[in-house]
Amino acid sequence: MANNEPLLRMQKIRKVFSGAVALDDVDFTLERGEVHSLVGENGAGKSTLIKVMTGAYNRDGGEMFFEGKAVNFRTPEEAQNAGVVAVYQEVNLLMFRSVAENMFLGREPRRMGLIDWNKMYREAGETLQNLGLQIDPKAVLGSLNIASRQMIAIARGVSLGAKILVLDEPTSSLTEREVGLLYDVIRRLKEQGTGIVYISHRFDELYAVCDKVTILRDGKFIATRPLAGLERIDLVCLMLGKQREDLEKKGTTAFSEHQTQAAETLLETENLTRGRRLRNVSLRAGRGEILGMAGLLGSGRTEVARAVFGADAVDKGKVSLEGKPLKLNSPNDAIRAGIAFLSEDRKAEGIVPEWSVRENMTLAALPALTSLGVVSRAKQTEIVEKFMRRLGIKASSGEQKIRELSGGNQQKVLLARWLCKNPKFLILDEPTRGIDIGAKGEIQSLINELADEGLGVLMISSELEELVEGSDRVVVMRDGECAAELRGKDISQDSIINAMAETN
Numbered sequence: 001m002a003n004n005e006p007l008l009r010m011q012k013i014r015k016v017f018s019g020a021v022a023l024d025d026v027d028f029t030l031e032r033g034e035v036h037s038l039v040g041e042n043g044a045g046k047s048t049l050i051k052v053m054t055g056a057y058n059r060d061g062g063e064m065f066f067e068g069k070a071v072n073f074r075t076p077e078e079a080q081n082a083g084v085v086a087v088y089q090e091v092n093l094l095m096f097r098s099v100a101e102n103m104f105l106g107r108e109p110r111r112m113g114l115i116d117w118n119k120m121y122r123e124a125g126e127t128l129q130n131l132g133l134q135i136d137p138k139a140v141l142g143s144l145n146i147a148s149r150q151m152i153a154i155a156r157g158v159s160l161g162a163k164i165l166v167l168d169e170p171t172s173s174l175t176e177r178e179v180g181l182l183y184d185v186i187r188r189l190k191e192q193g194t195g196i197v198y199i200s201h202r203f204d205e206l207y208a209v210c211d212k213v214t215i216l217r218d219g220k221f222i223a224t225r226p227l228a229g230l231e232r233i234d235l236v237c238l239m240l241g242k243q244r245e246d247l248e249k250k251g252t253t254a255f256s257e258h259q260t261q262a263a264e265t266l267l268e269t270e271n272l273t274r275g276r277r278l279r280n281v282s283l284r285a286g287r288g289e290i291l292g293m294a295g296l297l298g299s300g301r302t303e304v305a306r307a308v309f310g311a312d313a314v315d316k317g318k319v320s321l322e323g324k325p326l327k328l329n330s331p332n333d334a335i336r337a338g339i340a341f342l343s344e345d346r347k348a349e350g351i352v353p354e355w356s357v358r359e360n361m362t363l364a365a366l367p368a369l370t371s372l373g374v375v376s377r378a379k380q381t382e383i384v385e386k387f388m389r390r391l392g393i394k395a396s397s398g399e400q401k402i403r404e405l406s407g408g409n410q411q412k413v414l415l416a417r418w419l420c421k422n423p424k425f426l427i428l429d430e431p432t433r434g435i436d437i438g439a440k441g442e443i444q445s446l447i448n449e450l451a452d453e454g455l456g457v458l459m460i461s462s463e464l465e466e467l468v469e470g471s472d473r474v475v476v477m478r479d480g481e482c483a484a485e486l487r488g489k490d491i492s493q494d495s496i497i498n499a500m501a502e503t504n
Contacts, residue, residue: 005068007032007195014061015048022048026221030195037198037206040216041297054086055079083163087153095142100124103156127159131185147178166197183209201298232501266456267425272317277303279480285456292471293460294496299477301460305427309341310334340418344430350414351402358384358398361413365420387416408435425456464493
């Protein structure tokens with residue numbers, strides 16, 4: 001093995017699922033003793049590349065070299081045996097077993113057919129000590145805090161003889177102090193020559209602990225850069241496919257002509273906090289206002305929406321509607337108060353594919369349409385015809401299967417579902433994702449009309465043009481916090497990206 005060979009080299013990796021290309025000729029190289037970050041938005045291909053690397057997926061094209069030799073890991077076990085180990089954010093260990101038992105699970109040292117407990121405890125202790133961890137190998141795992149369990153998962157990988165460790169969102173459940181402990185462990189591993197692939201949405205972490213970053217976008221390799229000297233705004237531009245010199249464009253379309261009535265506060269959040277995912281988020285949305293929300297993946301955008309909708313419990317903070325604090329134990333509480341939520345994933349959380357347009361549209365309104373256990377078909381039809389006309393839904397009739405409609409028309413049906421409830425406040429998470437340009441314009445115009453009628457709107461979007469052109473104000477989320485609030489002429493792609501990247 002030549003000394004100048006990288007620890008891992010992946011060339012033109014290709015992976016296809018049912019005709020959809022998830023990885024399109026992706027390159028990735030990892031050196032010994034290097035911490036290399038893999039970044040990209042949703043659908044960029046990070047998880048797929050990691051699964052190919054660790055044997056969970058078989059690649060459909062390309063080559064992979066480990067320590068200079070061509071390899072094709074067909075299972076995670078093959079990868080582990082070679083020294084490629086993944087530690088995922090959901091730690092999968094046995095809470096009622098000892099630390100040492102978890103570290104040596106399935107490969108316990110034996111003597112004369114029996115487990116050699118002394119050897120197992122001794123070797124576990126040595127591994128922990130080498131990582132600088134003051135943890136008793138005999139302690140029951142369930143008695144330890146989350147951070148210690150995370151360290152045990154890493155120690156288990158080290159005890160497997162890992163030459164490459166993949167750390168997937170390793171700080172997601174850790175406090176700031178515990179994150180520092182993780183960094184210490186990573187630095188020790190780096191000194192020992194271990195290569196580390198580090199996946200995180202938090203820029204502070206990348207710049208604190210990583211040497212290089214590889215950016216993926218839409219399943220394609222974009223660039224590999226040393227993090228030293230790479231400005232955050234340039235990293236954001238690479239992730240989003242933007243050029244710094246083109247970011248001054250302002251929106252001037254008809255959608256931006258909406259006149260806000262936002263003098264009256266409709267919805268307000270105060271200090272919403274949920275671990276490290278949301279940290280003291282306070283925002284205000286006015287009646288008839290379109291409040292845009294921007295942020296990279298993992299910034300806290302969707303977490304804000306789910307907290308306001310009662311889908312996720314918060315550690316502290318409150319949500320008020322029309323000046324009245326709400327008790328949100330579930331989405332039903334939010335719906336009763338007048339809050340509606342159109343999810344970013346209409347297929348998983350929205351439409352029922354085998355149901356008709358009528359059944360999908362009136363789902364949220366069924367209690368009001370039911371008498372003595374019988375749903376009024378006439379009332380359903382009346383509602384469907386009304387909203388098909390109002391929203392311009394293109395379907396042969398209300399009885400057509402929703403799966404037969406275009407993405408834009410499916411989105412309109414889901415919007416109509418919530419409008420049936422006469423909400424006061426509407427949360428739209430990626431309202432135009434996956435639909436064609438014409439349908440996007442129609443959806444944007446509908447949002448505009450609803451705001452003109454006095455509905456409060458929170459519009460979360462990854463499309464900067466959509467936010468620039470369609471928002472009265474834009475709140476930018478970063479690392480679970482409100483990083484900036486932009487209004488009027490200050491709303492531009494440039495200002496949004498600067499706030500995402502924490503640059504002045």
